[in-house]
Every structure is written in structure tokens, then in C-alpha cells.
Amino acid sequence: MLKIKRIKDGRKNVDQVKELLDSRSGDNLAKYRDVAADVLKKVKAEGDQAVLDYTSRFDGVEFDASELEVTEAEIKAALKEVDTDFIEALKNAAVNIEEFHAEQKDKSWQKQKKPGIITGQVCRPLKKAGVYVPGGRAAYPSSVLMTVIPAKVAGVEEIIMLTPPDKEGKVSPVILAAAEIAGADRIFKVGGAQAVAAAAYGTETIPGVDIIVGPGNIYVSMAKELVFGQVKIDMIAGPSEIMIMAEKDSNPAYIAADLMSQAEHDPLASSILVTDAPELIGEVERELEKQIEKMSKKDIIKESLENFGLMIEVENQKAAMEMINLVAPEHLELAVKNPFELLPAVENAGSIFLGEYTPEPIGDYYAGPNHVLPTNSTARFFSPLSVRDFVKYSGFIHYSKEALKEASGDVICLAEGEGLDAHANSVRIRKEN
Amino acid sequence: MLKIKRIKDGRKNVDQVKELLDSRSGDNLAKYRDVAADVLKKVKAEGDQAVLDYTSRFDGVEFDASELEVTEAEIKAALKEVDTDFIEALKNAAVNIEEFHAEQKDKSWQKQKKPGIITGQVCRPLKKAGVYVPGGRAAYPSSVLMTVIPAKVAGVEEIIMLTPPDKEGKVSPVILAAAEIAGADRIFKVGGAQAVAAAAYGTETIPGVDIIVGPGNIYVSMAKELVFGQVKIDMIAGPSEIMIMAEKDSNPAYIAADLMSQAEHDPLASSILVTDAPELIGEVERELEKQIEKMSKKDIIKESLENFGLMIEVENQKAAMEMINLVAPEHLELAVKNPFELLPAVENAGSIFLGEYTPEPIGDYYAGPNHVLPTNSTARFFSPLSVRDFVKYSGFIHYSKEALKEASGDVICLAEGEGLDAHANSVRIRKEN
Known part of the structure; x- marks a missing residue:
């Protein structure tokens, strides 16, 4: 009952x-955070060697650096191994996910406010994205689609997937099949905090990225929290x-x-x-x-x-x-x-x-719509994973000589009011020259 | 030379x-982080009393809780005290800032993919925003405009400004004037990590918020980092x-x-x-x-x-x-x-x-364009403060009975492939009923 x-x-x-x-x-996350911090420090300092050591210790697999990346042959084998119905279903899902996320694309724009004044913003994809995909029991190919496709739609140049190997040093064929369908560019067999560290700092073999997304265990979450600011992250799950x-x-x-x-x-x-x-x-x-x-x-x-x-x-x-x-x-x-x-x-x-x-x-x-979602009441302020996570913006401004002259009184007044006279000087010198 | x-x-x-x-x-941020963590813990547990204690200790001002909030009279007095040219220049700047940020507003949308299938996303303003404004030497009214106006344009219901008092328990009149022009709803005289704590957790007097933005000293930055996930923050400056x-x-x-x-x-x-x-x-x-x-x-x-x-x-x-x-x-x-x-x-x-x-x-x-910008090479992945920071999204989906039936084969296949048969069951039971 x-x-x-x-x-x-x-x-x-x-x-x-x-x-x-x-x-x-859990109230006491400190011990997980400490472990993750140690891993980050060691991978930052020692690169591949530290990644290989942790992979041996935590995943029980002895790799050398050349074995970290999944090969073309492994992907081909995986696609053959997976049931065709499952591949077909993944492909159908991928089409829907891509269609939905395409609507989230933002554009650069500029406005001429008046002659001589142009303002605008540039929207650009991030260059490299790291997508974490858990292994073992929680290996979900659907999450591969949901994390890789928005990056792809955003126009990210290189999408790097990180996922722990099993005891035989392999990655589940369904994960590889989903990565191929979604369009991941490179796949590395590394998990846990060491995967986050490698993606954040880069190693000899694994490229550093601009954003790390995707769910993981407590060590992955802690590591993501700790590297936030050195790279972008999606959310704390x-x-x-x-x-x-x-x-x-x-x-x-x-x-x-x-x-x-x-x-x-x-x-x-x-x-x-x-x-x-x-x-x-x-x-x-x-x-x-x-x-x-x-x-x-x-x-x-x-x-x-x-x-x-x-x-x-x-x-x-x-x-x-x-x-x-x-x-x-x-x-x-x-x-x-x-x-x-x-x-x-x-x-x-x-x-x-x-x-x-x-x-x-x-x-x-x-x-x-994306299934990577804000949990535990954070939907109050966080949003589903989206194309927006994989882009960045720059503002831009152009003033002509005349437009600057016209604005100069206000700008000098504000700068001097804040006690920043080198700011005022930079406008004044153009007005007076 | x-x-x-x-x-x-x-x-x-x-x-x-x-x-x-x-x-x-600085490489060694640990000591600042520890101080900020202590302040967060104490304010979370003790609320106003802790805020008042820290205000006494760090700002040298003895307040009771009723004195934490800036009054209508103080704002009126400030507006009279500040030079009219400066007020005018602030207002002109505010118009430009508002116009630019209005272009960043996103809309909710929905699409009927085919009869019986609707997907879309809702874009909504966050309910409450906390804007931190430094005091002392670095008190910049321009930053008040740059942080409050995007929140206002986004449609945030309540914008709460937090700024440390000077030794006399006052806030600089130019800051108050800028807050009034920008449209801050409530202003509290509290600074440092204790301000971040109060805004993140809420106290008897200071409302908890959904996002904390704005630059501050190292303790403010550390506190913002530590509360990230319990609230949203803008960036690590x-x-x-x-x-x-x-x-x-x-x-x-x-x-x-x-x-x-x-x-x-x-x-x-x-x-x-x-x-x-x-x-x-x-x-x-x-x-x-x-x-x-x-x-x-x-x-x-x-x-x-x-x-x-x-x-x-x-x-x-x-x-x-x-x-x-x-x-x-x-x-x-x-x-x-x-x-x-x-x-x-x-x-x-x-x-x-x-x-x-x-x-x-x-x-x-x-x-x-906003002047709160990603620093220290983080423009690689972070963006200027914008209206986007003050909104959140929800995805949504509607399938009709027939549409679900049509998709059910794929969904059941994917769910079973992931070993989640309660997921498969939830689709199957609707198909068979």
C-alpha cells in the first residue's frame, strides 16, 4: 500500500x-565541492596526465591520451549496432527539436537614431561548446539531442561532447548514435569533474570551450559551479x-x-x-x-x-x-x-x-521544446536550455563629429558630476580640436 | 616620464x-569568499538583526530596521539638492538608454506545427530585481540608470536598490536622483555581502529578489557568486x-x-x-x-x-x-x-x-547601449547587461489525442530504449484507453 x-x-x-x-x-555540499576543486586544480596544472589519472581512478579505465577521443570507426560501428527503429525515432525527434529551437535565433540589428548616431547590437554564436553527457545508468540519448542541437542551431563552430567511458573503455552506442544525429563535432571519453576541468581549461588533447552545458552528478555540478566565470555554464541542476x-x-x-x-x-x-x-x-x-x-x-x-x-x-x-x-x-x-x-x-x-x-x-x-529545465524552484528566474545560451552580444555605437558635439554638454556634465575628469577630457578634446 | x-x-x-x-x-580569493560566506549564513539565519550588525561594523552606522529604507522625503530632498543641469543630463541619458533597451524585448510565441500540435515559449519578466549600487568613491549615478532601466523595460514588478550608507547614514543625492529618474521602486541603505544576502534570502524588512545585478567590491562579487543558483546574477565582474x-x-x-x-x-x-x-x-x-x-x-x-x-x-x-x-x-x-x-x-x-x-x-x-559589460576576457562568452537578464522563459506543448497517437510509436521506442518504462507507460495508456 x-x-x-x-x-x-x-x-x-x-x-x-x-x-x-x-x-x-543535501545541505552539506562542501565535501563534494572540495573534491571537485582538487580535480580542477590538478587538471589545470597537469592537463592530459591528470585527466588520464582520474579516468583510471574513477572509471577504472587505463587510457593513453590518444585513446581519449572517440574515433570515426567507433561512431560508424555504433550506428550499425543500434536498432533502426530507435535511430529513426531519434531522427524524427531531432527534426522537431531543431525546428523549435530555430525560432529562438536572435539577429544583430542597428538603428540610426538621427543622422550621425547609430547604435546596435551584434549577436554571435559562441565559438566552442562543451556538452556533458552522463554515462552509466543515466545515459540518455535524448539529452544528447537536447544539448547539442541548440548549440548547432546557434551556429557554434565546434561542439565537443564529454562522456565517461564504461569499464571496457567504451561509450554506449545509443549515445554515439545520438551525437552523430545531433551533430557533435568531437567526442571525448572523459567524465566527472575532470571532464569539466578539461573543457574549461583545455588540455593537450581536449580543447578548451566557451560554455559547458548538460546535467551530471554532484561532482560535475560542483565543478561547473566552480568554473563559472572562467567559462559560461547553463544552470545549476x-x-x-x-x-x-x-x-x-x-x-x-x-x-x-x-x-x-x-x-x-x-x-x-x-x-x-x-x-x-x-x-x-x-x-x-x-x-x-x-x-x-x-x-x-x-x-x-x-x-x-x-x-x-x-x-x-x-x-x-x-x-x-x-x-x-x-x-x-x-x-x-x-x-x-x-x-x-x-x-x-x-x-x-x-x-x-x-x-x-x-x-x-x-x-x-x-x-x-528543450527538456533541460530549471529544477528545484529555480524556474522563478532560470529558463530552459536554449539557443540563447550559445550566443553572446556586443553593443556598438557610432557618433559623427557633429553628433558628439551636440551630446558633449550632457556627457561632460555627467562625467564631471561623477568626478571622472579624464572622461570629460576625452569628449572635450574632440569638441575643441 | x-x-x-x-x-x-x-x-x-x-x-x-x-x-x-x-x-x-588576485589568485587568492579564498579569504574574501570565506568572509562573504559567513555574512550570507548569518543574514540567512538572523535576518534584519544581522544586516544591522554588519552595517554598524562595516559602514559605521547604527540603524534600527525602520531606518534601512530610504524615505520619499529623502528622495525629494535629493532631487532639489542636485544641480538641475545634472538632472537634465541624467534624464536625456535615461531616454537614450530606454530606447536602446526597448529593442531587446522578446515576445512569447506559439506555432501550430500541424493540426493538433502546438508548441511555443512564454517570455515573462522576473518579479523582483535587486540592483546593487556601490557607495563611496565609486558611486556612479550612470550605473544606476544602466542597471535599473533594463529591469524596468523588461517589466520587472519591483526593482529594489541596495546601496551602502555613508558615515552619516545617508545615500549620495545623485544616486537617489538617478534612482528616481530610472524608476527604482524601493531603496535600502545596505551594502557589501550583507546587501547581497538580504536580497537573496529576504529579511523582515528587505524583500528577497529573483536576480541580483550590478558591480560591487570583492565581497559583493564573492557573495553574488555564492548565491548564484538560489537567485540569478548578472555576471562576475x-x-x-x-x-x-x-x-x-x-x-x-x-x-x-x-x-x-x-x-x-x-x-x-x-x-x-x-x-x-x-x-x-x-x-x-x-x-x-x-x-x-x-x-x-x-x-x-x-x-x-x-x-x-x-x-x-x-x-x-x-x-x-x-x-x-x-x-x-x-x-x-x-x-x-x-x-x-x-x-x-x-x-x-x-x-x-x-x-x-x-x-x-x-x-x-x-x-x-549598456555600460555593465563583461570584463577580463569574458566577452568571449558573456554579454552586456540587458533586458534579457530580467526575463525568463517557459516552453509549452499541446498535443491532441490523435497527434499523440501518431507520435506514440517513436516516443515509446525512445523511452524503452532509455529503459524508462513508466515514461512509455504514460504514452501507451493514453493510446490504449
Whole structure:
């Protein structure tokens, strides 16, 4: 019998919800940070040799530097090894992802404000991007598509994938196939903090990059945090969550299935139902009991649901929306009849799934929007991974002699007001010459 | 006699340039980080009381909590106290800044891919923004405009300014006047790491925010780094720089003036001339000698130019552009006849000033583009502060029953390929029901 926490009168008890979500984040990250800092320092100083040492120690593989990069032959072999249906499905997903992200492209522009005054901004792709792809149990080819394709659409010149080797020194063929479909330029068999270090600083073999993106374990996250500022990073990922808003007529079987699909990721994942129909909660619970037995990851699902699952009763849809905005969930399903009417009221959510026939997996794999999302309430201020992450801007200005003369009074006044007379001098000398 | 380093054959010696720039960043930031971490912890736990304690200790002012916020009366008094010319110049600058940033606004969009499939993204302003404004010597009203106006244009609901009080418990009237013109909603007299802490966590008196922007001292920077992920931050600011590209006919008096205008900010600032006209370097040096004596900050200018100034000789314009892109300067002046022809070749620069009559101060104060810029070579991947910093995105998806059915084969295949059968189940149950 599943025991999932229930909260009545959700609006008054929002603190309880936030506490539950926060309790998933380890308080003491210092020890992981220290390990990551050591790895960064050593790789920065020793380059390839340090990368190879850590790969031996953490992945149990003895490489020499020439074996770090995945070869053309390995990629070809992988493409043959993977099921053709799976390749076809990846390709179809890639088309949707590319189409969606193409809409995010920004353009350079300039305006002539008046004769002699031009201002504008240049938007350019970053030159090199590093995409981290976890290995082992959490090796998801879909994440390869979701991280590589936005970089490709942005126009990044060289996309470098970093992923840990298995005990045999290999990378999963599905990962290699996805990398090939998405358009990664080079792939290196290196994982953990040492992969982040190599990408941030560059080594003899692995090129330094301008941005490092993609999810990873706690050491990867800590290393990304530590190199932020020396390179760009996408976001700090924490445990993930889904919130489903449902009503009296919503289908409890669908809701149960979707709560489980989030829960199967991780015992720390949180699956939350919020509804103004108290009777629905019991129906969903019965469906969970019924469906869970068939799931291969039922132990993880059970642990996740019992520790971090929540059933929240609210008095009406408005109260449900308030809860949602306070929680700022990574994934939000509006499993209701009028989802588009509610959309404008959603202030904080990473990705929004509208209507009963839009389950989260259609977004995880296929529809086009990115699945690398702000977790753990950070949708309040962070955004899904996008083409925007892979570009940079420069502002630019041109003033003619006459235009400068006209503006010079104000500029000199402001510069002198700030006590910066070399600033004033630089305008004055042009006016007087 | 000024002694400024000279580098010949710049392209071969780019490492020397990078080393000089890097040498400005203290290697041992750990002690500042530790102090900032202590302040964060205490403010998080104790709220206002900790803020007041630190304000007493670091700013020498005894406040009670009710005195932390700047009053309407103080703002009115400030507006009267400040010179009307200065107010007028601030207002003119504000108009230009607002006009430029309005072009950066992004829109929500949605597409119907085919009947039954809608994808899109929602772009929304962050709810609350915290703008840090340094006090004391580095109190620049222009920075108030540059940080508050983009937030305002983005549509941020509440803009909270944080700035340290002087020994009398006051904030400089020019700062208050600029805040009023720019449209800050509330102003608190709190500085340093305690200001960042209060804005990140919220206290009884100071509201927690979603993003903290603006330059500050080393403790502010460290605190911003440490709260990143709990809130958004703009960037990690380091020592600043200007690079001026000039040619045979460029006016040496203008170049000297602009090198000094960067140098007067900070002994750690770096002013670099790069040119294919060796004879120009001597002329600029003579102009520096001539102009420096009149500058009120001539000691800072001298220290900056002698320690971190550079005159770089290159063989041609192409080599100059290569140098520029390797350095990725915060400010770049193209003091040449054909600046717009060179613009497409600039890959890395925070803000670009085109032509001899566009000195950096016109951008610092007036033209419109932001002056909060990526420093210390981070223009390789970071961008100027912009409206983009004050918004967030959500992706969204809608599939009809039929559309889901059509996609279900691919999605189930991908989910099962990743071993996530609860994901497959969530699609299958809708198909079969």
C-alpha cells in the first residue's frame, strides 16, 4: 500500500510544500565541492596526465591520451549496432527539436537614431561548446539531442561532447548514435569533474570551450559551479519535479502514469498533484497501486512517491495556480479541459504540458521544446536550455563629429558630476580640436 | 616620464598580453569568499538583526530596521539638492538608454506545427530585481540608470536598490536622483555581502529578489557568486579594460585621452593601444605626457598605465583584429576611418565604439547601449547587461489525442530504449484507453 503525503487547504500550507522540496537538496555540499576543486586544480596544472589519472581512478579505465577521443570507426560501428527503429525515432525527434529551437535565433540589428548616431547590437554564436553527457545508468540519448542541437542551431563552430567511458573503455552506442544525429563535432571519453576541468581549461588533447552545458552528478555540478566565470555554464541542476493540475473529470489513470514517469528518474524526484477535486486524489492513488506493479523501476517509484510525492487539495483553480507559481515546478501538466485559458496565469514553470493528451514524455523526447529545465524552484528566474545560451552580444555605437558635439554638454556634465575628469577630457578634446 | 610596456609583433606575443591581463586578478580569493560566506549564513539565519550588525561594523552606522529604507522625503530632498543641469543630463541619458533597451524585448510565441500540435515559449519578466549600487568613491549615478532601466523595460514588478550608507547614514543625492529618474521602486541603505544576502534570502524588512545585478567590491562579487543558483546574477565582474585600434592617420590626442579615461577608473584597469602604425605609438605617448598633468586622478592613471597599459605593434589590420579577438576586451574603440567595415570581424568585445568621434564616455553615459559589460576576457562568452537578464522563459506543448497517437510509436521506442518504462507507460495508456 503506497503512502503518499496529502495536504489539505494547500494555499495555507505552501511552506510545507517548499520544505519538502528543499529537503531533497543535501545541505552539506562542501565535501563534494572540495573534491571537485582538487580535480580542477590538478587538471589545470597537469592537463592530459591528470585527466588520464582520474579516468583510471574513477572509471577504472587505463587510457593513453590518444585513446581519449572517440574515433570515426567507433561512431560508424555504433550506428550499425543500434536498432533502426530507435535511430529513426531519434531522427524524427531531432527534426522537431531543431525546428523549435530555430525560432529562438536572435539577429544583430542597428538603428540610426538621427543622422550621425547609430547604435546596435551584434549577436554571435559562441565559438566552442562543451556538452556533458552522463554515462552509466543515466545515459540518455535524448539529452544528447537536447544539448547539442541548440548549440548547432546557434551556429557554434565546434561542439565537443564529454562522456565517461564504461569499464571496457567504451561509450554506449545509443549515445554515439545520438551525437552523430545531433551533430557533435568531437567526442571525448572523459567524465566527472575532470571532464569539466578539461573543457574549461583545455588540455593537450581536449580543447578548451566557451560554455559547458548538460546535467551530471554532484561532482560535475560542483565543478561547473566552480568554473563559472572562467567559462559560461547553463544552470545549476538539482533534483527534478513534476506538478500536475487536474480537475474533477481528469483521467486518474493518466495522472497516475505521469506521476510515476517523473518518479522513476530518481528517488529524490518529486511528483505533485494539485486539484480542487478531493475525490480525484483517491482515484489516482488506486490507479497508482494498479499500475506500479508492472513498472521495472517500481522500487525507485515507490521510494520517490512516498518520500517526496504530494497530493494537494485546494479550493479552486485560482488557488491551484497560486500553488504552482509558488512551487515553480520544472514540469507542469495542466491536465484540464481549458489549459490554454490557464496558460497566461502560469508565472513560474520550466516546461508546460497542456491538456490530458500531452504527457511529460512527449516533451522529454519529442515535441521540440528543450527538456533541460530549471529544477528545484529555480524556474522563478532560470529558463530552459536554449539557443540563447550559445550566443553572446556586443553593443556598438557610432557618433559623427557633429553628433558628439551636440551630446558633449550632457556627457561632460555627467562625467564631471561623477568626478571622472579624464572622461570629460576625452569628449572635450574632440569638441575643441 | 611615463613608462608604458610595448610589444612588437603582437600576434606572436599574444600570450604576454593575456598574462598581463590575468595578473590583475588576485589568485587568492579564498579569504574574501570565506568572509562573504559567513555574512550570507548569518543574514540567512538572523535576518534584519544581522544586516544591522554588519552595517554598524562595516559602514559605521547604527540603524534600527525602520531606518534601512530610504524615505520619499529623502528622495525629494535629493532631487532639489542636485544641480538641475545634472538632472537634465541624467534624464536625456535615461531616454537614450530606454530606447536602446526597448529593442531587446522578446515576445512569447506559439506555432501550430500541424493540426493538433502546438508548441511555443512564454517570455515573462522576473518579479523582483535587486540592483546593487556601490557607495563611496565609486558611486556612479550612470550605473544606476544602466542597471535599473533594463529591469524596468523588461517589466520587472519591483526593482529594489541596495546601496551602502555613508558615515552619516545617508545615500549620495545623485544616486537617489538617478534612482528616481530610472524608476527604482524601493531603496535600502545596505551594502557589501550583507546587501547581497538580504536580497537573496529576504529579511523582515528587505524583500528577497529573483536576480541580483550590478558591480560591487570583492565581497559583493564573492557573495553574488555564492548565491548564484538560489537567485540569478548578472555576471562576475573583474578589472576592466579598453583596447583601441588605430591607424597612421588616427589622432594621437584622442587616443591618449581615451586610454586615460579607462585608466582613471582603477589602478587595475588596463588600457591597450593596438596599431599597424609604429610611429603613432610615440605620438600617443607624447600626448599622454602632455594631457596627464591636468587630470585630477593622474596618480591612478599613471599607476594603471605603467602597470597594465600596453602599446602593441602589429603588421596590419588583420593582425590587429586577431589580437582583439584573443583579448576579448570589455571596451573596444575602432578609431579608424572604416570602422563599419571592420565590425563583422570583431568576434569578442563587450561594447564597440566606431570611429574617432565615438569615445568610450559617450557609451559610459549616454548613447544607450549598456555600460555593465563583461570584463577580463569574458566577452568571449558573456554579454552586456540587458533586458534579457530580467526575463525568463517557459516552453509549452499541446498535443491532441490523435497527434499523440501518431507520435506514440517513436516516443515509446525512445523511452524503452532509455529503459524508462513508466515514461512509455504514460504514452501507451493514453493510446490504449
